[in-house]
Amino acid sequence: MRISGTFLAAIGFFFGVIALIYWFTAYEDAGFLMLIGSAILGLLPGGYYLWWSRRMRPLEGDVDDADMSDGAGVIDAFPGSSIWPFLLGMGALFAALTFIFGLWLAPIAAALGLSAVIGGVIESRRGGAV
Amino acid sequence: MTTTVETPELIEPEEPGGPDGHGPSDHGHGGEHAEHGPTGLLKWLTSTDHKVIGKSYMITSLVTFFISGAMALVIRAQLANPTSSLVNFQTYNELFTMHGSLMLYLFAGPFAFGGLANYIVPLQVGAPDMAYPRLNALSYWLYLGGASMMTLSFVVAGGAASFGWVAYAPLSNSINSPGAGTDMWLMSLGLTGFSAIFTGVNLVATVFYLRAPGMTMFRIPIFSWNMLVTGILILIAFPVLFGAVVMLFCDRHFGTHIFSVQGGGVPVLWQHLFWFFGHPEVYILALPYFGIVTDIIPVFSRKPLFGYRGMVFATLSIAALSTGVWAHHMFTTGVVLLPFFSLLSYLIAIPTGIKFFNWVGTMWGGQLSFQTPMLFSIGFLFAFLMGGVTGVLLASPPVDFMTHDTYFVVAHFHQVLIGTTVFAGFAGFYFWYPKMFGRMLNERLGKIHFWLLFIGFWLTFIPQYIVGLKGMPRRVADYLTSNGWTGLNQLSTVGAMVIGVSFLFFLVNLVQSWRKPVLAGDNPWDGGGLEWFTSSPPPHHNFTHLPPIRSERPVWDYNHPEHRKDESHGDKRHREHEKETVGASS
Numbered sequence: 001m002r003i004s005g006t007f008l009a010a011i012g013f014f015f016g017v018i019a020l021i022y023w024f025t026a027y028e029d030a031g032f033l034m035l036i037g038s039a040i041l042g043l044l045p046g047g048y049y050l051w052w053s054r055r056m057r058p059l060e061g062d063v064d065d066a067d068m069s070d071g072a073g074v075i076d077a078f079p080g081s082s083i084w085p086f087l088l089g090m091g092a093l094f095a096a097l098t099f100i101f102g103l104w105l106a107p108i109a110a111a112l113g114l115s116a117v118i119g120g121v122i123e124s125r126r127g128g129a130v
Numbered sequence: 131m132t133t134t135v136e137t138p139e140l141i142e143p144e145e146p147g148g149p150d151g152h153g154p155s156d157h158g159h160g161g162e163h164a165e166h167g168p169t170g171l172l173k174w175l176t177s178t179d180h181k182v183i184g185k186s187y188m189i190t191s192l193v194t195f196f197i198s199g200a201m202a203l204v205i206r207a208q209l210a211n212p213t214s215s216l217v218n219f220q221t222y223n224e225l226f227t228m229h230g231s232l233m234l235y236l237f238a239g240p241f242a243f244g245g246l247a248n249y250i251v252p253l254q255v256g257a258p259d260m261a262y263p264r265l266n267a268l269s270y271w272l273y274l275g276g277a278s279m280m281t282l283s284f285v286v287a288g289g290a291a292s293f294g295w296v297a298y299a300p301l302s303n304s305i306n307s308p309g310a311g312t313d314m315w316l317m318s319l320g321l322t323g324f325s326a327i328f329t330g331v332n333l334v335a336t337v338f339y340l341r342a343p344g345m346t347m348f349r350i351p352i353f354s355w356n357m358l359v360t361g362i363l364i365l366i367a368f369p370v371l372f373g374a375v376v377m378l379f380c381d382r383h384f385g386t387h388i389f390s391v392q393g394g395g396v397p398v399l400w401q402h403l404f405w406f407f408g409h410p411e412v413y414i415l416a417l418p419y420f421g422i423v424t425d426i427i428p429v430f431s432r433k434p435l436f437g438y439r440g441m442v443f444a445t446l447s448i449a450a451l452s453t454g455v456w457a458h459h460m461f462t463t464g465v466v467l468l469p470f471f472s473l474l475s476y477l478i479a480i481p482t483g484i485k486f487f488n489w490v491g492t493m494w495g496g497q498l499s500f501q502t503p504m505l506f507s508i509g510f511l512f513a514f515l516m517g518g519v520t521g522v523l524l525a526s527p528p529v530d531f532m533t534h535d536t537y538f539v540v541a542h543f544h545q546v547l548i549g550t551t552v553f554a555g556f557a558g559f560y561f562w563y564p565k566m567f568g569r570m571l572n573e574r575l576g577k578i579h580f581w582l583l584f585i586g587f588w589l590t591f592i593p594q595y596i597v598g599l600k601g602m603p604r605r606v607a608d609y610l611t612s613n614g615w616t617g618l619n620q621l622s623t624v625g626a627m628v629i630g631v632s633f634l635f636f637l638v639n640l641v642q643s644w645r646k647p648v649l650a651g652d653n654p655w656d657g658g659g660l661e662w663f664t665s666s667p668p669p670h671h672n673f674t675h676l677p678p679i680r681s682e683r684p685v686w687d688y689n690h691p692e693h694r695k696d697e698s699h700g701d702k703r704h705r706e707h708e709k710e711t712v713g714a715s716s
Contacts, residue, residue: 003346004338004347007347011362011450015450015453018453018454022467022470025467025469025470026467026470028402028466028467030402030403030406031402031406031457034370034402034403035453035454038366038453041366059341060343061255061339061341061342061344061345061346062346062347063343063344063346064344065344065680066344067343067344067678068139068140068343069140071342072136072137073136073137074134074135074136075136075257075340076134076135076258076340077132077133077134078132078134078178078258078259078263079132079263080132080133080167080178081167081168081172081173081176081177081178082264083175083176085265085268085270086176086267086271088268088271089267089268089270089275090271090275092272092275092324093275093276093278093279093321096275096279096318096320096321097279097317099313099379099383100310100313100314100317101310
């Protein structure tokens with residue numbers, strides 16, 4: 001956890017420095033803003049992980065001499081087969097087509113998308129997340 | 131139905147001197163963990179298993195690769211003769227646009243981070259699946275939707291997009307590029323862009339949080355490291371592309387003037403946004419393939435990787451620098467800061483050089499064996515070296531002013547991209563195919579594939595460098611006899627046809643492996659990563675047992691206890707053993 005946090009924060013720091021250099025040499029807005037955005041992208045999760053890493057015991061995956069017995073027990077709950085990602089994907093496809101070929105496709109997109117969202121949520125509840 | 135997955139059981143290796151060289155296939159794979167889901171077509175539609183999704187990704191991206199390759203052959207046939215009229219100019223523009231778009235957006239990236247990485251990364255880090263399996267499935271369906279939309283844009287009135295894969299404003303606005311084909315192109319980028327972002331999230335979360343106990347960050351194979359960094363690059367780059375695509379769509383349909391001078395917009399802003407995506411994209415396409423080669427070379431050199439940490443830091447520096455060099459594609463616009471972008475572009479040569487040094491260092495003194503994956507990896511080294519060196523040339527603004535938009539640049543990026551996505555990509559395909567399908571590919575056909583590809587590759591692109599230096603611009607559908615470019619173009623066309631023929635051997639190889647399977651076993655290459663510990667193909671949720679993970683080659687340590695290299699500082703027994711071996715070899 002600590003190493004992941006450091007890693008992300010270092011990325012953010014690097015882009016912060018590059019952004020400053022870029023701003024004071026090139027005076028160009030678009031690139032500066034995108035570099036600042038990248039810096040925040042690293043610093044936000046990186047800072048969050050670093051904050052938590054001091055309050056949590058390390059993950060077994062980060063311990064040099066951890067064995068499977070140290071991580072024994074449930075890793076996580078994984079979903080089995082599910083039709084909803086497919087329907088959501090097709091909903092997105094029809095939504096994109098709506099923008100090109102007109103609003104008559106919108107009901108199909110909405111029906112597919114909504115049913116996928118509702119179905120996915122119900123499935124998660126019934127599957128019983130951990 | 132949700133199932134909980136427990137940590138696999140530990141299986142201790144035999145003591146030194148025991149039987150070695152065999153995977154632990156007799157330890158009861160499958161069985162209780164077998165999937166009880168639907169079968170047939172419904173299985174492919176509903177599966178959230180990273181292995182099924184990975185295979186779907188690979189098949190789809192290979193199909194786009196072949197469609198797009200066929201377009202390249204038509205382009206080369208058109209250019210084989212001056213004032214040729216094989217296709218008309220509009221069709222030619224559509225062909226080179228779609229060739230670039232399909233290859234870059236739909237083959238090169240998805241083949242690596244959707245296909246190989248999806249399949250291999252959870253296996254390499256000892257995870258039962260990707261971190262978000264349903265999001266992973268959604269990624270694939272978005273990708274399939276986007277890919278079909280882009281490919282089918284040929285059939286709409288007005289034809290496919292025809293402004294090059296970079297869609298520069300103002301050529302891509304509604305006056306210069308009317309028609310639904312362009313809109314389909316844009317929307318397809320939106321869909322595949324989101325698919326890539328979701329895959330990036332999945333890769334980062336998987337590598338950060340689903341590593342098996344003991345699989346620390348500095349023990350995961352370099353391929354997984356590179357996929358982690360690729361995932362982060364995706365998260366930096368693709369949102370920018372999506373933003374740019376939305377802006378362009380608004381310019382085309384909703385009357386905004388973001389990229390048009392008439393309304394107070396800035397056309398060159400498109401280039402800034404596009405290349406802020408586009409240059410990291412180049413490394414999104416390259417880093418996974420560097421990772422593949424880095425995993426293959428040690429196996430066929432029978433040595434541990436030379437300079438593991440150097441490789442990791444080289445990957446990180448390449449990724450970091452790649453986000454600060456976007457405007458080296460825009461030197462000739464005259465509105466970018468040349469020294470800044472030139473310097474950062476030169477700097478990328480250093481970590482890339484470190485990688486080359488380490489690849490050569492890994493092979494140095496090893497027991498090399500030249501099976502197909504290794505041949506393709508070495509082919510990658512040559513191809514990428516040539517592409518990289520000409521890339522350093524192009525980072526120099528004076529050279530770039532001379533060669534911008536000529537065939538010199540075309541040859542450069544084809545050498546880089548074919549070096550990575552085709553040579554290294556197929557190296558990975560030949561390498562992991564036995565793991566994915568449980569059967570071997572034919573070595574003889576694989577070697578014929580390699581040699582034809584290798585010869586065709588140089589024959590195609592070396593003449594393009596020369597014809598570029600002679601002044602032939604890119605994206606032209608014809609030229610005059612008096613230009614003196616005919617001979618070189620014909621050589622290049624012959625080369626492209628040889629590349630085309632080489633892939634017939636690949637297809638024959640695939641068919642043969644299905645009709646007359648040669649079973650692979652768990653670990654046909656004697657590899658060292660965790661993916662070689664489980665059965666081929668792996669059971670549902672991948673592992674029932676795992677070996678102790680004490681180095682970056684846990685399976686090698688397991689199979690060859692006499693060579694065990696142990697970096698754990700807490701485990702005294704193994705440290706003593708290491709001292710002895712080090713003492714004996716020095």
